Every structure is written in C-alpha cells, then in structure tokens.
Amino acid sequence: MRATASGLRLARRLGSPPPGWTTAADVIVVGSGIAGLTAALRLRRRVPRVLLVTKTVLSSGSTLWAQGGVAAALADTDSPQAHLQDTLVAGAGLCDEAAARALVTEGPDRIRDLIALGANFDLGADGQVLLTREGGHHADRIVHAGGDATGAEISRALVAALEAVREDPGIEVIEQALVLDVLTGAPDGDGRAGPACGVSLHVIGEGSRDGVGAALGKAVVLATGGIGQVFSSTTNPKEATGDGSAAALRAGAELADLEFVQFHPTVLWLGAGARGQQTLVSEAVRGEGAHLVDVDGARFMLGRHELAELAPRDVVAKAIVRQSALTGTDHVFLDARHLGKAFLDERFPTITMALAEHGYDLAEDLVPVAPAQHYHSGGVRVDLRGRSSLQGLYAVGETSCTGVHGANRLASNSLLEGLVFAHRIADDIAGRVEGGDLGAVDPQERAGLVGLVGASQRVRVQKAASAGPGVIRSAEGLAAAATQLAAITHRHSAAADVLASSAEWETTNLHQVASVLTLAAELRAETRGGHYRQDFPSTDDDRWRGRTAVWVTPDGAVATRFRGL
Numbered sequence: 001m002r003a004t005a006s007g008l009r010l011a012r013r014l015g016s017p018p019p020g021w022t023t024a025a026d027v028i029v030v031g032s033g034i035a036g037l038t039a040a041l042r043l044r045r046r047v048p049r050v051l052l053v054t055k056t057v058l059s060s061g062s063t064l065w066a067q068g069g070v071a072a073a074l075a076d077t078d079s080p081q082a083h084l085q086d087t088l089v090a091g092a093g094l095c096d097e098a099a100a101r102a103l104v105t106e107g108p109d110r111i112r113d114l115i116a117l118g119a120n121f122d123l124g125a126d127g128q129v130l131l132t133r134e135g136g137h138h139a140d141r142i143v144h145a146g147g148d149a150t151g152a153e154i155s156r157a158l159v160a161a162l163e164a165v166r167e168d169p170g171i172e173v174i175e176q177a178l179v180l181d182v183l184t185g186a187p188d189g190d191g192r193a194g195p196a197c198g199v200s201l202h203v204i205g206e207g208s209r210d211g212v213g214a215a216l217g218k219a220v221v222l223a224t225g226g227i228g229q230v231f232s233s234t235t236n237p238k239e240a241t242g243d244g245s246a247a248a249l250r251a252g253a254e255l256a257d258l259e260f261v262q263f264h265p266t267v268l269w270l271g272a273g274a275r276g277q278q279t280l281v282s283e284a285v286r287g288e289g290a291h292l293v294d295v296d297g298a299r300f301m302l303g304r305h306e307l308a309e310l311a312p313r314d315v316v317a318k319a320i321v322r323q324s325a326l327t328g329t330d331h332v333f334l335d336a337r338h339l340g341k342a343f344l345d346e347r348f349p350t351i352t353m354a355l356a357e358h359g360y361d362l363a364e365d366l367v368p369v370a371p372a373q374h375y376h377s378g379g380v381r382v383d384l385r386g387r388s389s390l391q392g393l394y395a396v397g398e399t400s401c402t403g404v405h406g407a408n409r410l411a412s413n414s415l416l417e418g419l420v421f422a423h424r425i426a427d428d429i430a431g432r433v434e435g436g437d438l439g440a441v442d443p444q445e446r447a448g449l450v451g452l453v454g455a456s457q458r459v460r461v462q463k464a465a466s467a468g469p470g471v472i473r474s475a476e477g478l479a480a481a482a483t484q485l486a487a488i489t490h491r492h493s494a495a496a497d498v499l500a501s502s503a504e505w506e507t508t509n510l511h512q513v514a515s516v517l518t519l520a521a522e523l524r525a526e527t528r529g530g531h532y533r534q535d536f537p538s539t540d541d542d543r544w545r546g547r548t549a550v551w552v553t554p555d556g557a558v559a560t561r562f563r564g565l
C-alpha cells in the first residue's frame, strides 16, 4: 500500500445559506435514475419512511438515455460464469471479483423483477425476451426495449411504480431538489470524519420546502449518476455533474478508481464549440456494418485492429483522435449509407430521430463523429453492501465504485449494476435500521474551507479536463490540467450565508471532481482499460495491479492511496 499527501486542498462544504427548514426520514435517497428508484421502491417496503430527492424531475439522469440494453445471463446456453468471465476480461485485471460475481449471479433475478414491475422488453415470436450481443460479450445476453430505447422504458416502468405509491405516507418525493452536501455528525476521537446523517438541499418549490433545507436520516444513499459534464462533450445529460462524488468527498468518504473514464468513440460532432450532452451513435450501428472514414474518405481502422471498426471502444476512440490530428481536423465520419434507409429507420429509430434533429440522415449522409465522455467506472468506493467508508453513507449506480467494472466497463453492465446493488443496499439498510446499527445523529458543522467556484469558470474546468485526463493522457498534459484547475479561483468563505445559484454549486462539484480525477490519472503511470497514458503505453502489473483511492482529510488536504490486489 502506498499513501501520499497530494498538496491539493479542497473545500469541505459548499457555500450556501443555512437551512431554513428541516425534514426527517429513516433513509434519504438522492437521485431517481435506475439506481435511486430501485433503492427507494425496495426500501419503502422495508423501513418506516423514505425520502427520495431528485435534482430535476423523476425521469432525469442517464438512465433515460440508455440505448443498447441490460446484460444478464438469461439464455439456456449462457451462464453467470460466462458473463463473469467477459466482465473480468473487460475490467483489465482490476475488477473486484466478488462484486462482479454478485452482479452476474443476481442479475437475471433483478431483470425478472423489472419485468414483474411492468417493464416491457422486446420479445421474440415465441414470447420470450429477445437477447442480443454487444462488444466484449461472448453470448447473446442483452435485454432491450423499443429497439434502442431501453433506458426510456426502464425509467418509465420505475417512475410509474413510484407514482403508484406516491401518496403512501411511507415515502416522500421531492423533485427540483439539488442536494448540496452530505451532513455529518461529530468526528471521532482520532479526527476521522463523522457519520453521515442527512443532506443539505436546495429546493425550487413552494411553501415549507422552498430554498435551502436539511433532510436528516439514519442513512443516506447517493444515486446521483455520472460525471460527464466535467468534460467539454459527453453523452451524459445535464444532471451528470458529479454532485454525489463531490459531496461524498467533502464529507470525508473515499473515492476509488477515478482515472477510469470510458470515452465513447462515435458521438455526433457538432463543431469545436459544442458543449454538454451530445448525441450518441451506438456501436450497434458499426455492428450492423457501418464504417469509419477520415475526412479524405479513407477507412483508417482497417489494419489498425483485427476487428477494425468493432475494436474495443478505447481503441477506436484513440484511433479517431489520432486520425483527426493527422488530417488536421477534430472529427471523422461514420458511413452507414450502404445499409439502406428502410433497415436503418427500423433498427435505429431513436438514433435516426436524434440525428434528424441536427439535419443528418444515416441513409444519405456521412455523419461527423468524435469521441466524448460516456461512463465513469470510478466513484464513491463501496463494499458489496453498498457501504462507503463513512458510517451511514451508501452509494449506488454510476456514482459508486463497487469494483465490478475494474478498469473498463463491459457494455450494458452499468444498468445491471444499478439494479443489483440498489437491491443489496436496501436489504442492508433495512437490517441495520431494524437492528439499531444505524440511528439518528445530530449534524455538526464541518471544519475546513467553505468553497464556491463561479459558474463562469465551467468552460475552463471542462477544457482543462478534456485536455488533461481526456482520451489520450500524459504527465505533461495532466500537470498542465492540474495547474489550470488550481488557478481557478474560489469564492472561499468561512461565512455560512454565501448566496449561490445551482450553476455555482454544480461548477464547484465539476471543479472538485476534475481536480481529483486529474490527480488519480497522474498517479497511475501505466496504461490500463479506460486509462491511456501515451508516456506509459504498457500495462504494468508488477507496479500497478491495484486500485487508487482519494479522500479529503479534515483539514481539507487531499490524500491518495494505491493498494495492490
């Protein structure tokens, strides 16, 4: 184990006015994607009172946008063991095998639960769920809905199930509620962070739930999704600003594997100035035979990898960045014209519609594409029960790091992770609440800096993150990004009544996540999975077969640790 202090310091609380109202529940669930909704629905039946809060509306988050499907060994010819094998290979030696085993073993039952809840997956003529295959899977095990609209159907079914019980006194839902910080109790005698006992949140509402308040609970479940907006372009929706990871960090919890970011190679390129969520063109389009060509019309993936355009995502993403540089542009083209309009419209209705909004037709046009951030394998480090390093704090879904993805996520394992671990968390919390292991704790003001980064700095944060811990990384590029991020000024204040807006709170979260991600990417001097260092192009098992962790000490210093497996 190697532990070091980094020299980086971070605020331990967001600047905000003091809570003007307080509410309480047994468990506070933050986020309403697949992970948060699944956890809340199961907890509702197991603890007296659950509070679900979500930043915008119930259907918000990446879940709604998922196209391909959910992986689970449902076919007679498939097995959890085979699914495990594929997951471990994709994870490049860093998967937590026990967590991955739980994922693949419990996955099929969780899919059946979803079907029982009302999710309509695509069925074959025999009435059985249709299973397809995606990159890295050696069996047909991807369940999908509406062709390429799987996430929308899952979200619809979960939101409908929640709406059906919304009047139940055992559950309260607050929408338009941006969680700011995880509230913590008194630190222990050794100065270690105190237990989680609720959240502070800003609600755009009416009456008693308006403005900044506090929601107190015996356990807090962070299900806030990804960090995509840290980068200039991403497939993630606007809510994906890494709020859960940043809040956990400020509260003293450990984050792990932050350097492992998956960049999707084929995202619609709308010009150098395009920011935020961009349209994903699924690899299934390449799977059906579409080619990648550079601006001169050359098929540059031929000869670069035996699978050509169907090489692993990181290989294709790197090749696109390099080919774009060679041809003096920042994009290449996807050519699906030979597949024909009738086929493309039927097979890819969502993608066809999304591209049409930008004036592109897969059947007639070369579609400009470039890599964009897509998925974060790292996050709040949790164990098999979803417990973080902080008593009472849980994390689930993309904001968590269970270790199932290791250094790279196998396609369609992320929705499954949300389902499986939300279920586990609900059971763990219910047992602990009932057994008295989790009780009410009074929040204490945390020592350390209070921070806010102005919303005008958002683009600077995104540019630094894209140039530093982007698709192609190097010590030089990462050091430059770290310097740029450190130069971004904070409105630090010891006063508790700083006036702020959602944009400032989110920008502070983006800045903190970008800073620790850059640090983790600097630390890992090798190439593995989603982490490509051009100055260390090989995988170094002797030195780096293990996991990195980052946390903030009570005085605001950022510490890092590497633990070999």
Ligand SMILES: Cc1cc2nc3c(=O)[nH]c(=O)nc-3n(C[C@H](O)[C@H](O)[C@H](O)COP(=O)(O)OP(=O)(O)OC[C@H]3O[C@@H](n4cnc5c(N)ncnc54)[C@H](O)[C@@H]3O)c2cc1C
Residues within 6 Å of the ligand: 030, 031, 032, 033, 034, 035, 036, 053, 054, 055, 056, 057, 058, 059, 060, 061, 062, 063, 064, 065, 066, 067, 068, 069, 070, 071, 150, 151, 177, 178, 179, 180, 223, 224, 225, 226, 235, 236, 237, 239, 240, 241, 243, 244, 280, 374, 375, 396, 397, 398, 399, 411, 412, 413, 414, 415, 416, 418
């Ligand atoms: C375009 C696209 C396609 C994808 N395709 C697939 C696929 O085919 N298969 C697959 O397995 N995975 C896919 N993924 C990844 C997968 O969709 C996500 O990893 C998964 O949906 C994450 O679920 P989640 O519940 O953790 O988070 P999300 O679904 O992102 O939900 C997060 C929730 O937290 C809320 N929130 C965030 N911050 C706060 C805050 N501060 N306060 C309160 N609430 C907050 C959000 O509003 C949202 O409700 C895809 C992702 C994208 C973007």
